[in-house]
Amino acid sequence: MSTADTELRDLRAAVAALGARAGGSGELWAEAGKLGYLGVNLPAEYGGGGGGITELAVVLEELSATGNPLVLMVVSPAICGTVLARFGTEEQKRTWLPGLASGALRMSFGITEPEAGSNSHRITTTARRDGGGWVLNGRKVFITGVDATDATMIVARTGEGGPCLFVVDRDAPGFRRTPIPMEIRGGLRQFELVLEDVRLPANALVGDEDAGLRQLFAGLNPERIMTAAFALGLARYALGRAVDYARTREVWDRPIGAHQALAHPLAQAHIEIELARLMTERAARLYDDGDDAGAGEAANMAKYAAAEAAVRTVDQAVHTLGGNGLTQEFGLAALITAVRVARVAPVSREMILNYVSHHTLGLPKSY
16 A cells, blocks of 8 residues: 555544544534644645645545535635635735635635526626726625635636636625525525625736636536535445444344345445545546546546435435434435535536536537
8 A cells, every 4th residue: 555545544534533523513614624634635835734636535525424524625625725726826825725724714616607507608797807906796696605704706707708716805895695595404505696896906816817717627626526525425424324224223033234125225325435436536636636637527427426326325325214214313314405416516417418428428519
């Protein structure tokens, strides 16, 4: 076993132990930041661990596998931290990265719009130059945790150019947020954002105005990898609860896990989880190695595989427990909607199939 593999194994064990003893999500976030887990992907010179998305995905997967997913990790250190580390100015890096790494600062990510959906080319939020700064106008929907973050990285268009990224302070005048009522339970809420003549200084622009699309996807590939890690962790959690129940629940003088009608679907779930984990690890390695094109394909496939495995695993886990699977005591019913999110966000499985059919197989576009 290589040194890198040993370090990843040790990281998994340490994070799993933290998740097992964790209190509330706020306490867990603070403790994970204190131990350096939230910033394992960020540069060491700015307070991070000097690793990559490989290590950060391990952290989220292991926390999720204990039933304690820190969903904001997908956005704050993975998307925003990565973009700032790769393309931010020295001032932006010094301002944000140490806090993102420690968990003292948090950042949301605003891309989705009511009319654009998954089509980033149809973003209508605009940014125009005004004197020495910028003015932003537009709307965003399904933006996670805006009330719990210090700023939001907003995707906007400048004239006829491609998308650009701006850091908008949560209290900026003209920047309004409205909670969206959701059936999903969890510590973070979803918001609709309205930006009405939001004035920003020149240094709010992240990176190069002419390289916005490349910078955008530098954050979106980690988002897909981290979503896969989130889904895999919850799938492992659900499978563990179901296996424990199947071993101990006795009907007709034997454990129900002795019956192939229950044992085989659980075994199949385990196989699908492990296959999706391999693709997630591959995607993370490609990204950390600087292969953005290869990582794009692998990240999409990892997210697809992990989401499908998670949905099927949770469904089987609930079915294994029968009525108990729908009780709050066993904590599985809430996962039905939680893992479903991974099928539709940050990109739907149908758009991933479009990506693979067009980019990988060379088939013509249907849209």
